[in-house]
Amino acid sequence: MILQVGKAAPHFTAEGLFGDEIKKVSLEDYRGKWVILVFYPLDFTFVCPTEVTAFDMEYDKFTEMNTEVLTISVDSVHSHRAWKKEIGIFKLGMLSDMTKDISRNYGVLVEDKGISLRGTFVIDPDGILKIALVHDLNVGRNVEEIIRVVQACQTGELCPIGWKPGQKTLGKG
Numbered sequence: 001m002i003l004q005v006g007k008a009a010p011h012f013t014a015e016g017l018f019g020d021e022i023k024k025v026s027l028e029d030y031r032g033k034w035v036i037l038v039f040y041p042l043d044f045t046f047v048c049p050t051e052v053t054a055f056d057m058e059y060d061k062f063t064e065m066n067t068e069v070l071t072i073s074v075d076s077v078h079s080h081r082a083w084k085k086e087i088g089i090f091k092l093g094m095l096s097d098m099t100k101d102i103s104r105n106y107g108v109l110v111e112d113k114g115i116s117l118r119g120t121f122v123i124d125p126d127g128i129l130k131i132a133l134v135h136d137l138n139v140g141r142n143v144e145e146i147i148r149v150v151q152a153c154q155t156g157e158l159c160p161i162g163w164k165p166g167q168k169t170l171g172k173g
Contacts (some may be wrong), residue, residue: 003107009129010105016095017080032125034067039108039119043075043083054143059091072097122150
């Protein structure tokens with residue numbers, strides 16, 4: 001399967017940590033909602049907590065936008081639980097990709113290191129990939145920009161550079 005914006009997002013099923021509960025979820029479970037997949041290299045690293053906590057701090061905003069944010073790394077759910085306890089967060093679901101299949105299918109796996117690049121994927125309520133953004137390991141993401149582009153996608157219209165909610169769009173595409 002080739003990952004391409006405008007096509008169906010790769011399906012997955014994974015074990016995840018949701019609050020204190022470990023459960024198995026699939027992409028299909030989120031049909032009808034916008035989904036943001038946030039891949040990161042590993043728990044207990046330097047840049048990752050800055051990004052993941054930033055996404056977690058915007059949890060309510062994402063919820064208002066009918067958007068579910070799922071973080072994904074190659075760590076186990078038990079590592080996620082320990083990391084969550086250490087950094088004191090988490091309303092977001094934390095998926096475990098120990099098989100590395102999800103990372104591989106989304107094109108973010110660094111095979112020789114066994115970790116994921118910083119990938120951000122926005123999937124619409126019908127399961128169509130709308131945005132694919134991949135950063136190098138050393139560069140963190142801008143959560144405000146992710147929020148802005150999801151809001152732009154949700155208009156269903158053409159949005160010019162720098163568009164923000166409340167501004168005029170360019171009409172239907």
